[in-house]
Amino acid sequence: MNRTRFAMALVAALGVAACGSDDDDIGLPDPSSGRRGGEDLASAEEVAENTRGDVDCPADIDTPERADGAPVDDVVGVRPGLTYDEAVNVVLCTHDMLVATADGRGFNIQTYGQTLRQGFGARFAEAEKSSQEIMKEMQEGFMARSGNAVTQDMLPGQSKWSVTTMGLPQQERVISVAREEWFAEGKNPTRDAVAKALIEKYGTPSRDLTTSQRMIWWIYDPRGRLATETSPLYTQCGGISDPDGGTNFSPDCGLVVHAQIVPMPSNPDLAQYIQVGVIDQAGGYQAITGTERALAAGDAERQARETREAAENADAPQL
Numbered sequence: 001m002n003r004t005r006f007a008m009a010l011v012a013a014l015g016v017a018a019c020g021s022d023d024d025d026i027g028l029p030d031p032s033s034g035r036r037g038g039e040d041l042a043s044a045e046e047v048a049e050n051t052r053g054d055v056d057c058p059a060d061i062d063t064p065e066r067a068d069g070a071p072v073d074d075v076v077g078v079r080p081g082l083t084y085d086e087a088v089n090v091v092l093c094t095h096d097m098l099v100a101t102a103d104g105r106g107f108n109i110q111t112y113g114q115t116l117r118q119g120f121g122a123r124f125a126e127a128e129k130s131s132q133e134i135m136k137e138m139q140e141g142f143m144a145r146s147g148n149a150v151t152q153d154m155l156p157g158q159s160k161w162s163v164t165t166m167g168l169p170q171q172e173r174v175i176s177v178a179r180e181e182w183f184a185e186g187k188n189p190t191r192d193a194v195a196k197a198l199i200e201k202y203g204t205p206s207r208d209l210t211t212s213q214r215m216i217w218w219i220y221d222p223r224g225r226l227a228t229e230t231s232p233l234y235t236q237c238g239g240i241s242d243p244d245g246g247t248n249f250s251p252d253c254g255l256v257v258h259a260q261i262v263p264m265p266s267n268p269d270l271a272q273y274i275q276v277g278v279i280d281q282a283g284g285y286q287a288i289t290g291t292e293r294a295l296a297a298g299d300a301e302r303q304a305r306e307t308r309e310a311a312e313n314a315d316a317p318q319l
Contacts, residue, residue, distance in 0.1 A: 041127065041130060042127065043127050044124070044126055044127045045097070045125070047099070047125040047126065048098075048099055048124075048125035052092055052096075052099055052100075055092045055093065058093060059077070059086065059089035059093050061082065061086050062086070063081055063082050063083060066081075071202075071203070071218065071220050071224055072202050072257075073255050073278050074177075074278065075178070076090075076179060077090045077093075078174065078177045078179075079174065079177070080173075080176065080177070080284070082174045083171075083173055083174075084120075084165045084172040084173070087120075087163050087174050087177070088120060088163075091122045091161050094159070095159065099122065099125045100121070100122040101120060101122070102117065102119075102120050103119035103121050105118070105119065106118045107166070109288060109292045110292060111295055112295045112296065112298070112299040113299075114168075114169055114295055114298075116167070116291070117165055117172045118164065118172070119162065119164040119165050120163055121160065121163075121243065122160065122163075123158070123160035123161070124155075124160070154180065154273070155182065156182050156184050157184040158181075158182050159179060159180060159182070160180050160243050161177070161178070161179050161243055162177070162179075162244070163176070163178075164176040164247060164284075166284065166291055168291060168294055175249070175279070175280055175288075176240055176247050176278065176279035176280065177277060177279075178242060178245065178277035178278075179243065179275070179276055179277070180243050180273060180275045181273060181275075182272065182273040183271060183272065183273060183274075188270040188272065189271055190269055191261050191263055191269060193271075194271045194274055195214055195216065198216060198259050202257050204226070205217060205218050206218055206219040206228060206234060207219070207234070212263070212268075213262050214261040215258070215260050215261075216259045216261075217239055217258050217259075218255075219231075219233055219234065219237050219254075219256050220254040220255045220256070221233055221253070221254045224254060233252070233253060236250075237254075238258075239256035239257060239258025239278075240256075240258060240278075240279050241260045241276055242260075242277070243277075245277075248281070249281050249285040249288060250281050250282070250285060251282050251285045252281075254280070255278065255280055255281070256281060257277070258277050259274065259275065259277075260274065262274070262275070
């Protein structure tokens with residue numbers, strides 16, 4: 001099968017500059033914001049207020065709705081095909097404590113010096129920390145890693161997102177989305193209730209597997225037909241549900257929805273958190289390869305233009 005893996009290389013994300021997007025992007029923080037002044041440290045609520053930017057709720061979506069009869073392809077309203085700014089707005093409208101940051105990960109493609117917004121993440125705002133608190137967290141994290149301890153970066157009632165986008169500069173659109181939600185303490189639904197809600201939304205699944213977790217897949221071919229056990233796509237087309245995970249795109253696969261329901265350690269019948277993701281494999285593959293071809297063509301045109309201008313305007317060498 002013709003399959004291409006686009007590796008997501010993790011690099012340091014320093015505010016908006018990591019993806020080169022404009023400071024005016026909805027919900028992307030100004031690195032200087034958040035402080036009340038002097039040595040005072042902002043609360044989580046103040047950080048959220050100062051970094052969310054101009055968020056209009058409900059989000060204004062100009063992208064056409066999915067066609068009638070097409071597979072359900074959204075995670076709380078975010079779906080492949082939305083523009084970068086539309087997706088940011090939808091995500092931030094899901095909770096007033098969420099803040100978005102440009103994703104430091106990127107596809108291994110030649111950009112010819114152009115800056116593409118290849119995605120963003122969103123998670124709950126945190127209170128500013130003192131240098132002592134930061135150092136303590138670093139030490140505790142090192143000790144946890146040294147002892148192979150399981151650590152979590154989420155609290156009950158919180159959620160986080162990862163949205164991947166691709167396209168020419170200022171034309172980027174969503175090609176995958178993943179969200180993780182931790183249920184509030186004392187409000188944990190049963191795993192069966194969560195699975196029922198997923199099936200009510202996304203329809204009959206292609207695969208439904210229960211081990212220590214419950215994992216459900218909805219797998220479609222590029223023509224929007226659901227894959228079953230008899231289809232070769234049944235095991236070949238993977239999805240994404242973990243916001244911290246990587247992505248694979250194949251022209252042979254279509255839309256894939258993947259959900260994981262993780263149980264409470266103290267009671268496996270209850271759900272501790274859920275991860276749900278949607279990836280448009282064929283559409284994403286086309287967007288990535290098409291963007292790279294367009295960038296290459298643009299760079300070739302730039303070189304040709306510079307050569308023509310040099311022939312007309314350049315100084316002759318002094319020999």
